[in-house]
Amino acid sequence: MASSSTTVPGAGPIVGSRSFLSKLREGDEIARLITFIFAAAVVLVTLLLVYELWRDSVLARQKFGLAFLWTRVWDPLADQYGALPFIYGTVVTSTVALFIAVPLGIGAAIFLAELAPARVSDTLEFFIDLLAAVPSVIYGLLGFLAVVPLMREYIQPALKKTMLPIFSGPAYGLGFLTAGVILAIMVIPFIISVSREVLLSVPRDQREAALALGSTRWESTWKVVVPFARTGIMGSIFLALARALGETMAVTMVVGNVVAITPSLFSPGYSIAAVIANEFTEATGQLYSQALIELGLVLFLLTFILNGLARLLIIATSQRGSGMGHA
């Protein structure tokens, strides 16, 4: 006699209801299995991606080793490859971008979080979110046809008058500076929206305490609220940086596409993403393509680390904000 699996106490085994129940349970099991497969697929795809990057760069990694990261030479003719010019270009353009985007972004976030009335703040945030949705190639289009002439005719000659070494050399319009400016516009929305959120999450009593002690509006913001949200804001900057590092189309259309390491921002250069985009389809020879894939691996690792750090910082701030300040 089959053991009863129903839970109704006192009742005997009800064969009909048990198979009905188990059918239901099976339905759940099927649903669980199916959705699990898809969830696992996400993990699988990610692992596969990293694996492919690793496997398809093996020749280059074996030949050049870690020195790949600081070798200056990129010579397809001699089959010698080094990542330094591209790492340099990626870092320089992203630094210029942050230089411009961070003050502007934090300033705008402060305005949206502290000063603007809720409706205005939400409307402006709406527009900022739309700005974040503009695709890279559109920025490239505008960069190449509108910003480059502007840089070449007006901005670069003006900067040249300062006689600083970073603003020396002929004013091409294309180059590190222009790429940095375009990248700045692209990453500002990220800094603004994340910073605005962390600033909004700072407990009210922090501000009120500062004001009660006689600080001006600005002082309470700058000396109390912003430092409180400091780690989250740092997180937003890392996020922006990770985004800037990986940008391809906008950069390749304005950076000049030249393998060069120079101190001047007017000089044309290259970035990791741009060189992959330009040379991947024409890399004849195993070592050449694998060197480019190794560059992709380097880029992936950079963004991976930065994104990880960003997330940690942002989580840390929100925990801090919610854990304190109960009036």
Add this chain to the structure above:
Amino acid sequence: MTNRLRWRKLVSGFMLTMTGVCAFVAVSVLFLILGYLVYNGGTSINWNFFTKLPTPVGETGGGMANAIVGSGKLLLLATLIGVPVGFLGAIYLAEFSGAKTAFVVRYAADVLNGVPSIVVGIFAYALIVAPMGHFSTLAGGFALGIMMIPITLRSTEDFLLAVPKALREAAMALGASKWKTIATVIVPAAYRGILTAILLAFARVAGETAPLLFTALGNRYWSPGWNHPVESLPHMVFTYAISPYEDWRRQAWAAGLVLLGLILVINILARAILSRGIAVPRS
């Protein structure tokens, strides 16, 4: 009022005004971009643009019909790949999984989200183009689909989790099994948010060019089926913008306008759907 106080108040007023300026600058960029595109591309959007194929180099009168259709096909495929994985994966995370698995899946999705689009292109090339031996819509759609997965997954999970417990408990009290609860109660309750997530993911990949460079290649003609190289709007913007031909450049502006217009409309639509509120009244 002491001098020092007056100074501090001045600084305060000035700095706060500056933040307003920053916000103004940031927001006005959006309108500058739109304005530039409308000014330069508006006049080139004509019947030819939507219905004609590209003409030989140097000849005028061509259009982007194949690029528009090509983008449509690529995005269709991307949605068919990205949405089921993201949606069903999110259901697993929200309804079935334990904390550890959830952490791993979420982490993988975040990593995938952060992968630069050019690297996704390399991945799709290695996985699909190289074994198949040629470029194709399939490879391009796959690359875009991969990019849609994390966005769909995380957002859907958030919206599913936001459905009030009361609803789940009520359904279970009425004897519904878990999957029935999900299918008939939870998902419909969160459907606005899920739709928004899908639309936003769609808009995000609609403008992507880099992953298509080594997967879809490009095509001057119609691309039948899924096995051939295909043209796309973002790729046309790229190719035509850097060319020297006036006619091509005008078409690039027009294509940019159409592309950006489409993306903005989808974004606005998505947010409008969401702001109508989650379809469950808060108790």
Add this chain to the structure above:
Amino acid sequence: MKKIAGLLVAALALATVAWSQGALLINGAGASFPYPIYSKWFDEYRKAHGNAEINYQSVGSGAGIKQVTDGTVDFGASDGPMNDEQIKAYTDKHGYGILHFPTVLGAAVPTYNVPGASAALNFTPEALAGIFLGKITKWNDPAIAGANKGVNLPANDIVVVHRSDGSGTTYIWTDYLSKVSDEWKNKVGKGTSINWPVGLGGKGSEGVTGLIKQTPNSIGYVELIYAAQNSVPYGAVKNAAGTFVKADLASVSAAAAGAAKSMPDDFRVSITNAPGKTAYPISSFTWLLIPAKISDAGKRNAIKDFLKWSLADGQNYAEALSYAKLPKEVVAKEAKALGSIQ
């Protein structure tokens, strides 16, 4: 939800069915040097023989060589012939060879954007080498001014523009510079992708022309038709015989005259710095790279048919786009070689 899913599936089915036309789609990729004439050819060929659509992507000779070697396209195109190493790599991979078919003759011209200099400039080989080596940095340098008496050259910095992608035009240009300048030959060499001493990179001939148009005081090298179609001035170059010659149909054909008689069987030949008073020194053949074996019968017949057409009717379109026709001897030799495509 269901409605949306249903819509998606319907759209998918439609997309799969609606565009499965009967036309045969052939894919090729490569040089931007001949892109104007190729795009015209493929369009005209499709009009005349409606069943074959040849999709050609102008991605640069380097990419053309790689993709035909990888087999991701049905044919390639390059203005720098594949070298022995590349041919060996192809044969090793596929088990059969790759054939070079010259299609037209073209010229790489020095294009520039010098505000105020309205007349066509003359360039000596030394000037060109010096500019691209980065040693001559100003437009009014005596090396340039010496050949351009009476022209008002500004004292501005020269902006050199070259190709950022692997390019047959680069191959032609550097092949010429290697012949006329020992310093260039030893320092830089020739190839489709080289280590440029100086300059900005543009993608494709289209990108370079676009950059020159946008950038004052710039100089670059592109195929003749790009300069002509976009009204960008280009200069005359001093040839081996000492005359300043501007690129045009006659001077390019003159450069090929010698090679026509002694064309090697594999059609790989360089005609830069050709002898002859009227020869334009930076001329070149451009080749289609066709696999020696094409397993798909439909594609094979279409490609062979197209090649035959290009040697006959196709040649008539060349001159309108400033490409010179192939010499008769070369056409005859190629017609015979068509038979070796299996």
